[in-house]
Amino acid sequence: MFSLLYGFYEYMFRKDEFHVLILGVDKAGKTNVLERLKTLFTQSFGLDPGKILPTVGLNVGRIEAHNHNVIFWDLGGQSGLRSIWDKYYNEAHAVVYVVDAAARPRFDESRGALDRVMENRELGGAPLLIMANKQDLEGAASALEMGQVMGVERMEGRQFKVLPVSAYTGQGLKDAVEWLVETIKRSHRAGRLRVRSGS
Numbered sequence: 001m002f003s004l005l006y007g008f009y010e011y012m013f014r015k016d017e018f019h020v021l022i023l024g025v026d027k028a029g030k031t032n033v034l035e036r037l038k039t040l041f042t043q044s045f046g047l048d049p050g051k052i053l054p055t056v057g058l059n060v061g062r063i064e065a066h067n068h069n070v071i072f073w074d075l076g077g078q079s080g081l082r083s084i085w086d087k088y089y090n091e092a093h094a095v096v097y098v099v100d101a102a103a104r105p106r107f108d109e110s111r112g113a114l115d116r117v118m119e120n121r122e123l124g125g126a127p128l129l130i131m132a133n134k135q136d137l138e139g140a141a142s143a144l145e146m147g148q149v150m151g152v153e154r155m156e157g158r159q160f161k162v163l164p165v166s167a168y169t170g171q172g173l174k175d176a177v178e179w180l181v182e183t184i185k186r187s188h189r190a191g192r193l194r195v196r197s198g199s
Contacts, residue, residue, distance in 0.1 A: 017068070020071070022096045024097055024099060024113070025100075025109055025110050026079075029098055029134060033133065037063055037173060075088065082113060089126075093187070094126050100133055101135060101142075102138070104141070111151060130146060130163070133166065136166040136171070143164045144162075146162050163179070
């Protein structure tokens with residue numbers, strides 16, 4: 001009887017777990033995004049932006065948002081590290097692609113890296129959120145401009161959104177997580193990953 005009640009409790013109160021990749025070229029602010037999300041959605045404070053070093057490998061952060069557990073995988077963006085990104089595609093429910101909206105000379109590089117990500121079949125059907133980061137800096141591109149630069153008109157058949165954010169101030173990050181969770185819940189990919197994991 002206990003096992004039956006426990007099973008019912010687990011079924012009723014277990015939260016779905018979503019895995020989200022945070023990608024982008026180096027210095028886009030990916031780790032700052034992750035640390036600010038920890039501050040906004042958990043009881044702990046993320047690292048101070050001035051103490052964050054370039055990611056070599058992987059940073060992991062877990063938050064609870066909108067009754068779901070979201071695990072973020074922040075991958076290093078240096079050109080030599082981008083070759084390992086695809087090792088994480090298979091288990092990802094969605095992709096957050098962070099762009100330094102104030103670093104205009106690097107827009108072409110950012111777009112090229114995003115193109116390679118989106119061409120990979122392992123990410124078929126994965127929702128894409130492009131964060132036009134560093135909106136607190138003068139001259140930062142708007143979400144509309146960033147969408148044009150990143151070529152979102154080519155994302156036909158994929159759920160995507162471009163949002164202006166600032167990892168430094170927290171601007172836009174709560175809206176970003178809300179969109180992510182709601183979009184993942186409705187995506188066919190989430191259903192496929194759930195079946196594959198047997199949960």
